[in-house]
Amino acid sequence: MDEKVIFLKDTSADADRTRDFYASFLNALRECGLEDKVQVVRVADIGIYNRGLVVKFADKDIVYVNVEEKDIKNIVAQTVKEGKVIEKFLFKDEPKQLRIVLRNCGEINPENIDEYIAKDGYRALCKVVSDYKPEDVIEELKKSGLRGRGGAGFPTWMKWKFTRQTPETQKYVICNADEGDPGAYMDRGVLEGDPHSVIEGLIIAGYAIGASKGYFYVRAEYPLAVERVEKALKQAYDYGFLGKNIFDSDFSFDIDIRLGAGAFVCGEETALIASIEGKRGTPRPRPPYPSVKGLWDKPTSINNVETLANIAPIILKGGQWYASIGTEKSKGTKVFALTGKVKNSGLVEVPMGITLREIVFDIGGGMLSDKGIKAIQTGGPSGGVIPKEYLDTPVDYENLQKLGSIMGSGGMIVMDEDDCMVDIAKFYLGFCVDESCGKCVPCRIGGYQMLSILNKITESQGQIEDLDKLKRIALAMQKASLCALGQTAANPVISTIKYFEEEYRDHIVNKKCRSHKCKHLVNYNVIQDRCKRCKVCVINCPVNAISGDKEKGFFVDPKVCVRCGKCFEVCKFNAIAKE
Amino acid sequence: MTENTKNMQEEIANLVEKWKGKEGNLIMILHELQNYYGYIPRPAALELSRALETPLARIYEVITFYNFFKLSPPGKHTIALCMGTACYLKGAPVLLNEIKNLLNVEEGQTTKDGLFQLDVVRCLGCCGLAPVIKIDEKVYGKVQKSQVMGILSEYGNHNQEG
Numbered sequence: 001m002d003e004k005v006i007f008l009k010d011t012s013a014d015a016d017r018t019r020d021f022y023a024s025f026l027n028a029l030r031e032c033g034l035e036d037k038v039q040v041v042r043v044a045d046i047g048i049y050n051r052g053l054v055v056k057f058a059d060k061d062i063v064y065v066n067v068e069e070k071d072i073k074n075i076v077a078q079t080v081k082e083g084k085v086i087e088k089f090l091f092k093d094e095p096k097q098l099r100i101v102l103r104n105c106g107e108i109n110p111e112n113i114d115e116y117i118a119k120d121g122y123r124a125l126c127k128v129v130s131d132y133k134p135e136d137v138i139e140e141l142k143k144s145g146l147r148g149r150g151g152a153g154f155p156t157w158m159k160w161k162f163t164r165q166t167p168e169t170q171k172y173v174i175c176n177a178d179e180g181d182p183g184a185y186m187d188r189g190v191l192e193g194d195p196h197s198v199i200e201g202l203i204i205a206g207y208a209i210g211a212s213k214g215y216f217y218v219r220a221e222y223p224l225a226v227e228r229v230e231k232a233l234k235q236a237y238d239y240g241f242l243g244k245n246i247f248d249s250d251f252s253f254d255i256d257i258r259l260g261a262g263a264f265v266c267g268e269e270t271a272l273i274a275s276i277e278g279k280r281g282t283p284r285p286r287p288p289y290p291s292v293k294g295l296w297d298k299p300t301s302i303n304n305v306e307t308l309a310n311i312a313p314i315i316l317k318g319g320q321w322y323a324s325i326g327t328e329k330s331k332g333t334k335v336f337a338l339t340g341k342v343k344n345s346g347l348v349e350v351p352m353g354i355t356l357r358e359i360v361f362d363i364g365g366g367m368l369s370d371k372g373i374k375a376i377q378t379g380g381p382s383g384g385v386i387p388k389e390y391l392d393t394p395v396d397y398e399n400l401q402k403l404g405s406i407m408g409s410g411g412m413i414v415m416d417e418d419d420c421m422v423d424i425a426k427f428y429l430g431f432c433v434d435e436s437c438g439k440c441v442p443c444r445i446g447g448y449q450m451l452s453i454l455n456k457i458t459e460s461q462g463q464i465e466d467l468d469k470l471k472r473i474a475l476a477m478q479k480a481s482l483c484a485l486g487q488t489a490a491n492p493v494i495s496t497i498k499y500f501e502e503e504y505r506d507h508i509v510n511k512k513c514r515s516h517k518c519k520h521l522v523n524y525n526v527i528q529d530r531c532k533r534c535k536v537c538v539i540n541c542p543v544n545a546i547s548g549d550k551e552k553g554f555f556v557d558p559k560v561c562v563r564c565g566k567c568f569e570v571c572k573f574n575a576i577a578k579e
Numbered sequence: 580m581t582e583n584t585k586n587m588q589e590e591i592a593n594l595v596e597k598w599k600g601k602e603g604n605l606i607m608i609l610h611e612l613q614n615y616y617g618y619i620p621r622p623a624a625l626e627l628s629r630a631l632e633t634p635l636a637r638i639y640e641v642i643t644f645y646n647f648f649k650l651s652p653p654g655k656h657t658i659a660l661c662m663g664t665a666c667y668l669k670g671a672p673v674l675l676n677e678i679k680n681l682l683n684v685e686e687g688q689t690t691k692d693g694l695f696q697l698d699v700v701r702c703l704g705c706c707g708l709a710p711v712i713k714i715d716e717k718v719y720g721k722v723q724k725s726q727v728m729g730i731l732s733e734y735g736n737h738n739q740e741g
Contacts, residue, residue, distance in 0.1 A: 055613065183664030185704035220610060220647050258603070261609050264701070278603035280644040296602060337706060339665035345707035365710030377664070413664050427667055431701070437644075 006338040007056040028076040066091035101309040105193030115233040116196040124167025124185040124315035129249040135227035136209040150304035153397040163209040164290035166299040171211040175368035177218040181380030184411030186335040187305040191225035195232035201308030261422040264435035283483035326352035330396035340414035356389040371416040379408030382488035384495025420517035421500040426454040443486025444478040458518040462508035519563040530575035539569035618649040654689040654696030664701030665709040
């Protein structure tokens, strides 16, 4: 008698009812007289998460998810007894992640070029220089629909075409690896994990636009990435993938490294160019665009690390293949640095069009604590927050823009109920004010003024007119700033006002911060029922704001209290309340 | 001419020689100088201005623009406290206060005994470990306020030797 095996696991996040389901299964099997023919096994892990009861039929290679107690009879009668598949429970095994950019990260030794070559490395380069005209490369990219991954999402093929078209003998390509967004490390991941994939992309870019020289502009704060790129470049020279007459063609190409020195504004094209030229990294007005007048006034194409890592797979598998992934206007995949209050922080690469919910809950494993999700921030200091109501939005360039955020370079920060939106806006704006190069007035003065208003609001001095003032200054910055840093610096403020105006009003009118983040708006009180009169808070208070005696109890004097939170920390009985 | 300035002249002459003919070399030379001295001493900047035939103001304009270049010698150990978004959300401001209190030092400054330099940095790129403190090359992840003192004490006795 051949025995069938069924595996069971309750994968709900809140409870494990596997044992109850097990009993129900045995009952149902007994009713059908199958108890001797089918073995039911409870397992501790089944490789699927947050899908309720998961039932795996070992002999049939079928997996059911989200099964409820009441369904079990039906499942035993139909699937076990008659072998019929019930569609509605069927688990369709679509891997949510799709690794194109990160294809080799963690798979190969990044310091060994042979391992990269074994994974089809430099085959795209060989194919391009032997069989493709530069125009063919650009055509292939056009088919692929690849857009720049640095933030703005400009079609890569157009950028290359414009640079190619400019009549000039000396042209340059630059890889922008000056990743400066706080809370994002996609480029670092790729440069440290698979530097050759970026180098190959840069060489192909050079071939396509007719450049003989490329630069890697890498953040000096990433010493390991710098070291790996240096090693990889040397190996590529040794193997003849760089230098004169690559693959015996007429094409010669050199790459040099230039280190960034910690200036966020250098992510902006024209500022980056100034920095490579050895100057202060201040932007200049465009046009002329770098594709016409860039590095040393020569036509220059600047591409992000992630964009370049996409090039070789597109050449090898064809633009059409790449275009089959993603949404109508946003093709391919995007790497996100998923961080914040999420269970599994890390780099994820997903096809465009996936929803935010899938990224946070299916891939990220849900929230870190039992505090509910409040919002997701994308695009770093140039982006905005997306409140939880929009979690089911498919991620692509257009959708995020519609919501008042941007795709950005790929930072994705999950925030929960403990995070104060005014505080978040202040954090991002503070970053941009710090990093503003000071060249143009709207950004230099506008940012500073907005920040002082936000400070006022969080220090309980806010007035209701401040909201309007913030919006007006923001508009001026958006319209009149010289570069993208200033134009987008107000985005975090605008988007938090858009979705969380209530919270701003709470700060201004009621002088309350519901997340207890803004310390000037928090009042500490002793909860008399819980207080054991141990006086630990009294002893630890640095300004003697707590007084009273053992009979009457202890009280915090809000006029003396400096809101340091020491009493809250030292109380062992949770008898101090924040309000 | 002292031995020191002679060495410095040679060092800088070598550097300039190495980067000669490469356009836009100033930032790269400054990187190497800082690697060597730990900061950019004024005499070195002066010497560089002579060797490159570039006005001193041009050199200082670049040094002061970029966060990475320092004008004063760093402490023996550099504490880099990450203030990236993930670290900020997970309590980096609390850690910063704790360090400031324990060492009696402000951001960007060196303790009086020269043992520690406290820098607040934008993102160390290891957001999965937030909040993060890096001391010299060692990274401490998921740091809690209560652990700060223990971590600092690994680097010797602050203040006691003055």
